[in-house]
Amino acid sequence: MEKFGSCLMKLRHSRRLLQKDLAKKAEIDNTYLALLERGRRAPPRPIVMQRIIDALEASDEEIALLKRMGRITRLVNAIEEHEDAEGALILIKIAHQISSLHVSDLERFQREIEGFLDSRWPAIAHP
Incomplete structure (x- = not known):
């Protein structure tokens, strides 16, 4: 079963963004993003989730998926x-x-x- 981290990583890759670039755009720590993608941290709370969504410029479908x-x-x-x-x-x-x-x-x-x-x-x- 796919989990949040792998879904996030796929979306980031589809944007051709490096972790550090997405982290900077989302105003989150690069290490935290890496841990999210590897499933070492629980999915983020709504405020951080929204920053990631905004940084990815995610579509409505991608937002719902995340x-x-x-x-x-x-x-x-x-x-x-x-x-x-x-x-x-x-x-x-x-x-x-x-x-x-x-x-x-x-x-x-x-x-x-x-x-x-x-x-x-x-x-x-x-x-």
Whole structure:
């Protein structure tokens, strides 16, 4: 399953931007961007996400993709951190299936997942 970092890297490469150039345009640290792309950092919060989107001059479709991948990556990371094998397997299978959903369907699905997480793991439901 593709995660946020690889999606971000593909978009950066499609713009023929070096990491340092995108980092400068987005006003973020180059090391932080490298860690994001390698999946060593969680997807950024909305303010930083918007700076990256603006720096990439992303299309509406690309914006939706980045945001969707950010949500999926956060969900998978949260599941992996809590080592609930059965829940992780179920939700990872779901994450694979939702990668092609329309944004409005994904937002509805995200609300449902957050409700599930809140009931199962209250500490991680709302990062």
